[in-house]
Amino acid sequence: MLSHTALHGPHTLASASTALRARRSQTFRAFYATIRSLRNHAPVEIDDLGPSDNDFILSILRANPSLRDTKSYLASFGVRPQPLERANPVVPPNVLDLPPPIPKQAPDIAASQKEVEQPKPTPLVSSILNPVYRRTALVKIQGPFTDIQLDSIARGMVYLEKLGLVSVIVVENDQLLRGDEGERSAVIEETMRVVAALEKQGAKARPVLGTVVRLGPKPDDGEEPRDFIPPEAHVYPSDLVPLRSALRAGEIPVLPPFALDSFCRSVRIDANDVLGALARGMGEAAALDGGDLHKQGEDYSEDINLVPLRLMIINREGGVPSYARSGYPHLLINLTSEHDFIRDTFDPAWEKEKPTALSNLSLARTCLAYMPPTSSAVMVSHRSPSSLIANLITNKPAVSSSLPHALLQGNRKLTPHTPTLLRRGLPIQVIRDPAHIDKAKMNHLLEKSFQRTLDESSFYKRLEKTLDFVVVAGDYVGAAIVTNEPSTNSSEPPISYLDKFAVLPSNQGDGTVDFLWVALHDESFGLGLPFSINPNGGKEGKGEGRDLVWRSRANNPINKWYFERSTGHMRMGSWVIFWCDAEKRLKTEEGRRANAGLSYVEEWETGRLSRWADVITKIPSAWK
Template identity: 80%
Template sequence: MLSHTVLHGPRILSPVAASALKARRTQTFRAFYATIRSLRQPPPTVEVDDLDPPDNDFILSLLKANPSLRDTKSYLANFGVRPPVPEHAAVFPSTILNDSTPTFPKAAPDKSDKQPEQVKPGPSPILSSILNPVYRRTALVKLQGPFTNKQLDSIARGMVYLEKLGLVSVIVVENDQVRGDDGERSALIEEIMRVVSALEAQGAEARPVLGTVVRLGPNPDDDQLREPRDFIPPEAHVFPSDLVAIRSALRAGEIPVLPPFALDSFCRSVRIDANDVLGALARGMVEAAALDDNDMNLSPRDPHADYFPDINLVPLRLMIISREGGVPSYARTGFPHLLINLTSEYDYIRNTYDPSWSKEKHSSLSNLSLARTCLAYMPPTSSAVMVSHRSPSSLIANLITNKPAVSSSLPHALLQGNRKLTRDTPTLLRRGLPIQVIRSPADVDKAKMNYLLETSFKRTLDADAFYKRLEQTLDFVVVAGDYVGAAIVTNEPSSDSSEPISYLDKFAVLPSHQGDGTVDFLWVALHDESYGLGHPFSINPNGGKEGKGEGRDLVWRSRDDNPINKWYFERSSGHMRMGSWVFFWCDAEKRLRVEEGRRANAGLSYIEEWEENRLSQWADIIPKIPSVWK
């Protein structure tokens, strides 16, 4: 008996099977809907105390950092193995090296009269890279408790991970719970030993430095320094000779852990604010490293001297680890700031700080002041990070990329719904640059602007034609620092004689400042002055409109082979390709919000009716803007 199988015919199901299939489809649809809905909602916050770290936690933290090529080069520049300098290398003045005197070839040596040279065996490069994988740098860490044992273990794990990557922590422990108590000193020492035990339990070597390292009172040399008027130096200071205990610990491969003690004028050890200890250490370690460099360059290095060549005392990072996390922001509805330009935003953040935030984050402003003090002494490339004890793995991403968890220059709508933004998102702080808004072409420093544009674009500027056009069309110029970056916005006439087109004519940052936060600082100021106007979080305290007015669509063009286009794609509302150009635009956020509210849940289509006219205008006007390059 032969059987016949129907492959493509209709199938008749029994009532029971049909009912089961219907229930299955309903269950599948609900699961699909739940998956889509979960994409729109932030994931629930999971306490790090409730989770045990996986065995490959360190590797996962490295992968999550997702560094770019520039980030990787920057990390290797700071931590890569340094080639040894030959001890007897001849040093020639630059005038000799640059002399135009011709060099004559040397005569071949007579091999019959010379004995074969003894070749001294050197260490294997692979063995050297294993034994000394990185050039070690230091970080100042404020550990602001109290923490439970599991929280402390999580923090210690982060410190060990950083040490593996070359960043050795100098930890100052602060415990708010024991401040002012009778047993304050013994409680702090006990807390120091808890931190040391937690570090050692994670495989690190740590040393409690219970003696006083810093001295109470301002540095005697402060009278000779010209500090900014509103800058208050720490109420403690350190001499290079006071750092012997810290040097000894670092030389032995140990993490020094210090209490907030200082030596007063009567040679008594007293407790002071941990912020003053960290500020004094930041300044003292930088000055000590400068003396080390001078001594090494001026005289032969004594192998028995108190100097270890593969540890740089200059702090590369300041890390403030607490139960509070970063500084809350109005733009994030109380969630932390992502990136702070201390030079231009410090006063504004303090003056507009919501008193209600102080209940949960009582030390945000004091830690903000600490970051400003320490970064004033640390190199311009250094940064500070305020992080919660719940996200210690984010310290690895900060070390490798030196960037915030999410770029602050992304569109506000993307930031609001971003899953990475939680109350525990770290705040990255940089010394930053002043930001100013210029309205008149006469106030532009043409020489500095020419250098900025030609260096950034690597082309020669037709200065006469460029500034002649600006005199007729300039809306405003945002300048970062001493012309290390600029955004030039012009008003281009529209074809129907309506509101002029707001056109981003130039956006440039010097190569030496790309990757140090200047690009984000500049774009945020551009946002606050153009398409972000009208929002309470767009108050620009740098001479702009301070958030008052109506936002306007911002449009610009870029060559289709421009490598920065990926960055533009992420920050624009839309783009349109036309020949060898790509046109980008950012919608006026206030108007877009009104349109979305008007349509309620219907949402916006890809191109609205009111957008069709503007797109045709842009396609007609923008390509006709003349080039200003020779």
């Protein structure tokens, strides 16, 4: 039998082998390019998207969820096992226990018994057949939009529904002025356009043209002070019957911004008031239902959790502009500590391109006040559809707000259409006197975060001598402790050292880490810059920034996070030393050198690594 070589000759085999290697190399490069495109994709223009079925899968892949993100998503939307005490054990029937035969002369009794005993799927079977626990989202579609844009927005709503998030949509059109002739019919037409777009994408939608909300504040509301503007409308649980009917039928309800006034007339009001009333009313109705329906053993396909989990504002403007991004949108907003500052410092030049940015900011604050603490709001341009899926799965901004500004400016994900994620957030305070630290809460925070026992006496004794400031998030759910460590040379200034950076495990992944790091930036290496003046009880941007230095064990899993946020690092045995350069000094030097740019090692950098290492490696451990 002739071999392949004898039949075709050695040269033919060699050329075939070369071609095969080239084909493998080409395949590998294509695969690598595909993976790179998934991780470092350019923003997708929604108008360019086609109706390909792969868009849904690619949108999920581009979200690139972490293990924590996946667990969080499954906790909200995954199959919920029934409690053991409620599970009915399956016992084989005994022949002696069988019911007696029904006499033939009583067909009516047999028929009624047959009707009663029709098998009904158990909650476990229902969860397998329909494994997604459905939640609701409030969506504001703020047009006007073209038909192509509406189709793309509708496709995003359908994708979210596949993942378990059913939208309750309120339609708004900025070009329809209130009081104009034909206003009502124009609003209804816009509502029907959204319904048609949803049905075109394969969804079932229902226009709810009757009034669901009532005009005016809720009658039984007291005069208690609030840190947000309550909506000028309200909802009673009985008013939500049309929404419940649509949701139970698997339909997406689409509402015009109508309300019932005191004369029982249907009038057009601000869509923000409708959304605020729904956020409150749906939560109150769910509370009357008994909270989580599936704890009551309800069928997965029978009902839906009415408590809004997300607020989505889809418009042509995108997010809220930021000074730190040169007018590009904020990435993540802590509404509790940043809302007033953003509103009071809003540049009038942004009004032309972002006329509804501040009203939508207030809308997010109002709605999130009525929604669960884990909820979030997203302000997104119609040009960033995939961000809706990414937000649902990860509940994080498109790009972390705690990354260095220089890195953010060069990131292809940062565009004028990058969405803004908003959370209710936490208050941020800066403490400079060790006596004002709540030691019991601080001990709990540090020991829970580091899973070690704090040597309390020696730790606080050292802080009394070296403390610069402590940034505290909320009620000690996170803290950053910065000290002034004396240099070996008394003529040199002390080293600004990040002694501890801790967040409770229960708050990791909810934005607290980014909130805390941004506040740390504003008080240390970012001090003196115009966007570092957030009023958090600290220096409010006044002063000169200083290099911030810290150390971490070489095997610390959080080092990857530090690598991305530090200016540089240096390995020293079992330690890794990180630092962040004072940003104002770098900008000043860049301006002085103009086009020449910064040198590899500036004058102030000469010998500083050895000085830092000599001091930092000798700091005693805070643990027993």
